[in-house]
Amino acid sequence: MTRVIKTVKEWNELYKSENLSASQLGFVPTMGALHRGHASLIEKSVADNRKTAVSIFVNPTQFNDSNDLQKYPKTFEQDFAMLEEYNVDYLFFTSYEELYADKFAYQVHENSFSKILCGAFRSGHFDGVLTVVLKLLNIIKPGRAYFGEKDYQQYKLVKGMAEAFFLQTEIIACPTVRDEDGLALSSRNLLLSPEEREFALNFPRLLKANKSCDEIKFELEQLGFKVDYIEEYDGRYLGAVYAGKVRLIDNVIL
Numbered sequence: 001m002t003r004v005i006k007t008v009k010e011w012n013e014l015y016k017s018e019n020l021s022a023s024q025l026g027f028v029p030t031m032g033a034l035h036r037g038h039a040s041l042i043e044k045s046v047a048d049n050r051k052t053a054v055s056i057f058v059n060p061t062q063f064n065d066s067n068d069l070q071k072y073p074k075t076f077e078q079d080f081a082m083l084e085e086y087n088v089d090y091l092f093f094t095s096y097e098e099l100y101a102d103k104f105a106y107q108v109h110e111n112s113f114s115k116i117l118c119g120a121f122r123s124g125h126f127d128g129v130l131t132v133v134l135k136l137l138n139i140i141k142p143g144r145a146y147f148g149e150k151d152y153q154q155y156k157l158v159k160g161m162a163e164a165f166f167l168q169t170e171i172i173a174c175p176t177v178r179d180e181d182g183l184a185l186s187s188r189n190l191l192l193s194p195e196e197r198e199f200a201l202n203f204p205r206l207l208k209a210n211k212s213c214d215e216i217k218f219e220l221e222q223l224g225f226k227v228d229y230i231e232e233y234d235g236r237y238l239g240a241v242y243a244g245k246v247r248l249i250d251n252v253i254l
């Protein structure tokens with residue numbers, strides 16, 4: 001049974017009563033609309049730790065576009081069934097009021113890496129991500145937290161924050177999970193029409209095609225994608241494109 005915890009006070013009480021300790025607790029933060037990518041993080045946490053906590057919180061401070069926030073898929077019933085199926089011990093399912101009693105007056109800003117790649121196109125996005133992740137890590141107090149490599153920049157920034165602030169949580173990266181046709185799993189894929197989904201397959205295909213970033217960008221644009229960027233970083237090609245109105249990100253190891 002997955003136990004649902006809604007407040008920080010409740011979590012603190014449970015932490016004591018269940019004798020939880022960082023060394024035995026794994027954590028997977030999510031915004032819900034769970035898919036096999038999340039399942040792979042959960043599986044790793046369940047294998048590595050005595051107990052696993054997952055959070056579901058659609059964090060408004062990381063959305064630079066209010067439409068995007070409104071459209072973000074919400075599939076709570078299925079999500080909860082998945083947590084039970086994967087033997088997740090705790091679901092932290094809290095509210096904006098609980099997490100942001102300060103109304104986002106206190107924020108984590110990263111001044112360098114968060115400004116390039118996705119950060120150059122989504123102003124304030126990583127401030128929101130880092131702030132909510134710091135809050136969640138401070139509340140849950142896990143020894144390990146799991147992040148997908150599909151959001152490679154996010155993973156690197158969270159890891160950097162954990163080091164910069166001497167957090168006691170080890171940040172663990174897990175490989176991107178793809179559908180059989182090559183599309184990286186993402187909650188946003190639910191927003192694609194069948195035609196857009198078919199069209200979107202060109203994105204991973206071209207990223208892996210052994211071409212230069214400029215060539216990939218050019219070919220994607222020729223096909224009709226709006227391309228935010230295709231860039232090389234850390235021995236990877238990273239990119240962000242729009243298939244219709246849906247923004248997709250992906251990266252491949254070179």
Ligand code: PAF
Pocket residue numbers: 029030031057059062129132133151154
């Ligand atoms: O990757 C996500 O789902 C979110 O950015 C995260 C890490 C849960 C923070 O809201």
